Amino acid sequence: MIKQQNKVKIFAFPFAGGSKYSYRVLHDYVPADFEWETIELPGRGSRMNEPLLSDLKETAEDVFQQIRAKINEGGEYIIYGHSMGALLGYELMKKIMEKGLNRPLCLFLTGRGAPSVGKEKKISDYSREAFWKEIHDLGGLPKEILENEEMKDFFEPFLRCDFKAVENYQYEGMEKPFPVPLFIRTGSDEMIYGKDVMKWQEETEYPIDLKVMPGDHFFIFQHPEYIIMQIVDACKKARAKQVNAMETGIARAV
16 A cells, blocks of 8 residues: 655745735645645634734734644645745744744745845825825735725725734844745845845855746736746755755764
8 A cells, every 4th residue: 555645735824914815826736745724814814803913923923823733743844925924934934943843844935025124115004095006006906906995995904904014023133044945036026126135045044046037016926837836846946955955964074
């Protein structure tokens, strides 16, 4: 009898205003040997009755408690996050290291400069009209929402709360960089400076794997199949990098 190989888990964290359904466009392309799980945040979806969190580190603690038991069971997994989700993935990784838990193969992060780079705009306090103009310019939301006042009323509290969490985020550097590879993807048309993306290098002991893809801030939805292919490829590369690092370490010790 052939033993079934465990699937590689992909723990995904939503962007501002998102829920566990935010990445459903990507789900159709996830291969059979991977399992995608988007973590639900407080105050939305199945957790609608819980208060929203406007502190990103409190949110990171919440998601850590949600997946702690799952990652400590062993098995391979990847952390994925887009925009705000990239910051959540970064803060989650710090908690995993602090607690000495089973580490991910890698972090695959999109649509975000390094956590050490501050956010200039404070759009969470903008007037309604100015706020929604910024959301429109970012892209990612369908016209059905942007042109419907009732839908905007529904989504606005989530969006403002999440933007406030990102805007007020306080970066705290680590004593040592992560001992796992980082794969960073950004869109060619989003307002992220190359120097801000390169600062991700400070967060890992491996050379970062960086690619700029065509598209705006939500380029991931313009190239969903390719994004999944990139994540699968990152998994293979991360295994190879870690094996090589282990062999190099053994050779040096000898």
